[in-house]
Amino acid sequence: MRNFLLALTATLSLAGCGYNDFQRLDEGVKAAWSEVLNNYQRRADLIPNLVATVQGAADFEKGTLVEITNARASVSSIKATPELINDPEAFAKFQAAQAQMTSALSRLLAVAENYPTLTATKEFGELRVELAGAENRIAVARGRYIKSVQEYNVLTRQYPTNLTAMLFGYKTKANFTVENEKAIAVPPKVDFSKPAAK
Numbered sequence: 001m002r003n004f005l006l007a008l009t010a011t012l013s014l015a016g017c018g019y020n021d022f023q024r025l026d027e028g029v030k031a032a033w034s035e036v037l038n039n040y041q042r043r044a045d046l047i048p049n050l051v052a053t054v055q056g057a058a059d060f061e062k063g064t065l066v067e068i069t070n071a072r073a074s075v076s077s078i079k080a081t082p083e084l085i086n087d088p089e090a091f092a093k094f095q096a097a098q099a100q101m102t103s104a105l106s107r108l109l110a111v112a113e114n115y116p117t118l119t120a121t122k123e124f125g126e127l128r129v130e131l132a133g134a135e136n137r138i139a140v141a142r143g144r145y146i147k148s149v150q151e152y153n154v155l156t157r158q159y160p161t162n163l164t165a166m167l168f169g170y171k172t173k174a175n176f177t178v179e180n181e182k183a184i185a186v187p188p189k190v191d192f193s194k195p196a197a198k
Contacts, residue, residue, distance in 0.1 A: 018161030025152040032145040039141045043134040047072045057118040071104040091174035149175045
């Protein structure tokens with residue numbers, strides 16, 4: 001009977017300490033992270049076809065192709081495991097590699113505009129649409145991940161569940177940040193003193 005009472009007391013004390021909430025939110029973060037990885041992988045899988053299509057254009061800028069190939073290699077070299085979200089330094093490297101890929105893709109698509117024969121092809125048009133869809137899915141997946149990490153991190157830091165976090169070693173998880181945050185914090189300057197161009 002005494003063991004039963006001790007077990008019941010332990011169960012009731014754990015139920016009110018947020019332990020189960022940590023388990024639920026941690027699984028939510030892992031699921032959201034898997035969705036992010038899945039969408040980044042989908043984008044990376046489009047790169048070889050894009051490069052092959054663009055290489056067919058006469059005199060296409062080789063530097064742009066090298067840049068996108070290197071960016072894909074950089075992304076592929078990072079082991080994107082579930083543990084990565086618990087390591088802020090590794091997470092920052094992952095985010096930087098993905099930002100490099102996004103930049104390289106943007107540059108390739110901008111340079112491609114100088115090649116109307118290329119942009120008029122069916123293959124390039126389809127790849128452009130697929131890339132746009134992949135970028136949209138990445139944005140949605142990142143948004144879900146950000147929200148799930150926010151909920152987890154609030155639970156980790158608020159009282160009294162922060163005591164449970166300390167007891168069981170739960171730490172806040174890394175989250176996506178905005179690249180060049182200081183630059184976008186400054187509002188754009190608008191000068192109305194100059195007349196509009198006609």
